[in-house]
Amino acid sequence: MAFNTKEFAWSNVEIAMLGRSITKARGVSYKVTKEKEYLHARGENPHSIQSGNKAYEGQLVLLQSEVEAMAAQLQPDEDLTDLEPFSVSVSYVPKNGTGVITHTLENVEFTEDPREINQNDKFQEITLPIMFLGRKTR
Known part of the structure; x- marks a missing residue:
């Protein structure tokens, strides 16, 4: 039986949000964390691992023109943290084209709206931290 041993590269990634494909993305990261701790009782070794709440967070790295296109949808006194929750695929x-894997981040919100540019920069790359309420894979 043959199987594919190729790994995905950045050129294989497609990001879509707010009704359009994002072409000026420079990076994306997202993760699910779950609180876990050892349950200690008699003795020095743990008896089990207890778990608690999950959290979902990440970041999108976009070029300034992409960020400004999103900001253009807002009122003059709003920033990206005011956007209504949205999905990111x-x-x-x-x-x-076969074997596509899609992760959908649900109810995404930006937690910051930063800008930074330095002397001799050729473009502005903006890292936007996100939090979201869940991830579906298909």
């Missing part, structure tokens, strides 16, 4: 698309 991150698809890993092999060159042959």
Whole structure:
């Protein structure tokens, strides 16, 4: 039986949000964390691992023109942290088009709206921290 040993590269990633494909993305990261701790009782070794709440967070790294296109949808006194919750789809698309993996981040919100540019920068890359309420994979 043959199987594909190729790994996904950045050129295989497609990001969509707010009704359009994002073409000026420079990076994306997201993670699910779950609180866990050892349950200690008699003796020095833990008896079990107890778990608690989950949290979902990450960041989008976009070029300034992409960020300004999103900001153009806002009122003059609003910033990206005021956007209504939205979904972000991150698809890993092999060159042959088969075996696509899509992660959908649900109810995404930006937690910051930063800007930074330095002397001799050729473009502005903006890292936007996000939090979201869940991830579905298909």
